[in-house]
Amino acid sequence: MSDDDRHAAKMAKKKAARDKIMATKTDEKGLVIVHTGKGKGKSSAAFGMIFRCIAHDMRSAVVQFIKGGMSTGERDLILGRFSDICAFHTMGEGFTWETQDRSRDTEMAAAAWEKAKELIRDQENRMVLLDEINIALRYEYIDVADVIAFLAEEKPPMTHVVLTGRNAHPDVIEAADLVTEMELVKHPFRSGIKAQIGVEY
Amino acid sequence: MSDDDRHAAKMAKKKAARDKIMATKTDEKGLVIVHTGKGKGKSSAAFGMIFRCIAHDMRSAVVQFIKGGMSTGERDLILGRFSDICAFHTMGEGFTWETQDRSRDTEMAAAAWEKAKELIRDQENRMVLLDEINIALRYEYIDVADVIAFLAEEKPPMTHVVLTGRNAHPDVIEAADLVTEMELVKHPFRSGIKAQIGVEY
Numbered sequence: 001m002s003d004d005d006r007h008a009a010k011m012a013k014k015k016a017a018r019d020k021i022m023a024t025k026t027d028e029k030g031l032v033i034v035h036t037g038k039g040k041g042k043s044s045a046a047f048g049m050i051f052r053c054i055a056h057d058m059r060s061a062v063v064q065f066i067k068g069g070m071s072t073g074e075r076d077l078i079l080g081r082f083s084d085i086c087a088f089h090t091m092g093e094g095f096t097w098e099t100q101d102r103s104r105d106t107e108m109a110a111a112a113w114e115k116a117k118e119l120i121r122d123q124e125n126r127m128v129l130l131d132e133i134n135i136a137l138r139y140e141y142i143d144v145a146d147v148i149a150f151l152a153e154e155k156p157p158m159t160h161v162v163l164t165g166r167n168a169h170p171d172v173i174e175a176a177d178l179v180t181e182m183e184l185v186k187h188p189f190r191s192g193i194k195a196q197i198g199v200e201y
Numbered sequence: 202m203s204d205d206d207r208h209a210a211k212m213a214k215k216k217a218a219r220d221k222i223m224a225t226k227t228d229e230k231g232l233v234i235v236h237t238g239k240g241k242g243k244s245s246a247a248f249g250m251i252f253r254c255i256a257h258d259m260r261s262a263v264v265q266f267i268k269g270g271m272s273t274g275e276r277d278l279i280l281g282r283f284s285d286i287c288a289f290h291t292m293g294e295g296f297t298w299e300t301q302d303r304s305r306d307t308e309m310a311a312a313a314w315e316k317a318k319e320l321i322r323d324q325e326n327r328m329v330l331l332d333e334i335n336i337a338l339r340y341e342y343i344d345v346a347d348v349i350a351f352l353a354e355e356k357p358p359m360t361h362v363v364l365t366g367r368n369a370h371p372d373v374i375e376a377a378d379l380v381t382e383m384e385l386v387k388h389p390f391r392s393g394i395k396a397q398i399g400v401e402y
Contacts, residue, residue: 007303028397035242039381044249045242048275051252052245053399055274055281060399073256074249080256081282102208127399160400178400179386180240186380196229198254198261198328199361199379 030159031177032151036134036168039182046129046162047074054082058126061087061119065112066132066165073198087125089115102139109141120155127160134165137172148175231360232378233352237335237369240383247330247363248275255283259327262288262320266313267333267366274399288326290316303340310342321356328361335366338373349376 033049035042053060062078078088091112113136120128137144148171155161163172173179234250236243254261263279279289292313314337321329338345349372356362364373374380 004303011303027395031397031400033400034386037384039383040379041236041242041246041249041381041383044247044253045245045383047249047252048242048245049400051248051278052274055278056398058399073253077252077256102205102212160397173386176387178241178388180242181384181386182240182242182246183238183382183384185235185374185382186377194228196232196361197257198259199232199234199250 028158029177030155030157030161032155032175033160033162034134034168034172034176034179035162035164035182036166036173036179037181037183038166039184040187041182042164042166043131044074045180045182046131046164049127049160049162050078050086050129053127054085057085059085059124060127060129061122061125062089062129062131063112063116063119063133064088064090064131065109065136087119089119091115105139106141109136112136113142113147117150117154120150120159120161123156123159125159127162129162130164132165133163134168134172136165137169138165138167144169144171148172151175229359230378231356231358231362233356233376234361234363235335235369235373235377235380236363236365236383237367237374237380238382238384239367240385241388242383243365243367244332245275246381246383247332247365250328250361250363251279251287251330254328255279255286258286260286260325261328261330262323262326263290263330263332264313264317264320264334265289265291265332266310266337288320290320292316306337306340307342310337313337314343314348318351318355321351321360321362324357324360326360328363330363331365333366334364335369335373337366338370339366339368345370345372349373352376 035046050060050062064075075088075090078086089112091108112133116128116130116133119125133142133147136142137147151161152175163176168179236247251261251263265276276289276291279287290313292309313334317329317331317334320326334343334348337343338348352362353376364377369380
């Protein structure tokens with residue numbers, strides 16, 4: 001048996017196994033999706049999904065709980081080119097260690113959560129991204145039990161909701177259908193490289 | 202001291218520590234960025250960076266080493282709306298277990314790598330995304346030593362190159378500046394949910 005034949009046989013076996021698994025996956029439902037961890041890409045991967053929705057002409061919405069948490073580039077692209085199909089709301093004002101005002105942060109987070117509920121209830125939206133909500137939950141600016149109860153009881157069955165941010169609450173992970181942890185393996189900040197256009201923002 | 206004051210004091214301390222660290226980060230350079238791991242979001246987060254470049258009017262390029270590896274939505278969005286600022290090349294034809302032809306896959310991967318080198322050498326491109334190249338490297342369709350030598354010797358100093366795909370080769374991780382591992386915590390395929398528009402493609 002040649003190398004090529006061996007490879008073909010191995011791949012045919014893989015394909016058969018994969019086809020068999022995929023045949024059992026027949027249901028569709030709106031997912032609760034969480035991107036957490038200390039690594040990069042939590043918000044970017046979520047924006048990738050928003051751009052997929054845009055590409056498929058599916059209406060979606062973004063609520064930015066913490067202003068500094070997200071790329072201004074992605075925001076400007078949505079606001080500038082796709083505001084007809086993707087609503088975009090920025091409710092926070094920079095990271096909490098920039099504002100140092102718990103009362104104001106709590107008010108902002110509460111307003112963001114009200115907006116989020118309104119957007120999720122609107123069945124026109126097929127996906128709603130709650131960017132950096134995990135930070136607001138971690139600082140208890142909004143109540144984790146409220147969020148989980150709302151997702152369980154009021155989210156329309158086919159709507160996808162994506163929650164991003166470090167330190168996702170264990171109850172949020174428990175309630176989610178799809179959880180990815182972005183793990184930091186190596187970062188150039190450690191060797192004196194600053195945040196750069198196109199990469200970080 | 203009230204709760205609010207304690208919070209403000211804690212945040213002020215965090216801000217001071219963060220500002221001190223950020224002040225030491227002054228260099229800019231083109232990064233070698235790797236997204237790997239079994240979790241979702243490797244390609245989406247890379248596309249998020251491409252969209253940031255687009256938003257900032259920075260020219261970029263994508264070479265898709267494995268056709269099935271990426272969202273057709275993101276591809277169509279780039280081809281349809283942003284082809285003036287982002288070159289897009291699809292060189293593979295579905296995952297290797299779909300094709301089962303090692304010779305053809307090797308030819309395709311070699312052609313994709315030639316195209317990648319051409320795009321990286323062109324200094325007009327500020328970022329080049331090599332989508333799913335890690336799969337081609339893993340199956341030894343292209344030589345990892347060639348790729349690393351090229352990135353070290355011929356990549357223009359300010360160009361960012363992003364390599365995605367599972368099972369990144371240890372030498373690739375060693376050569377990279379920024380590595381993120383997307384770890385699968387929970388996946389709805391396990392409970393019979395199929396790949397869905399907007400989420401997976």
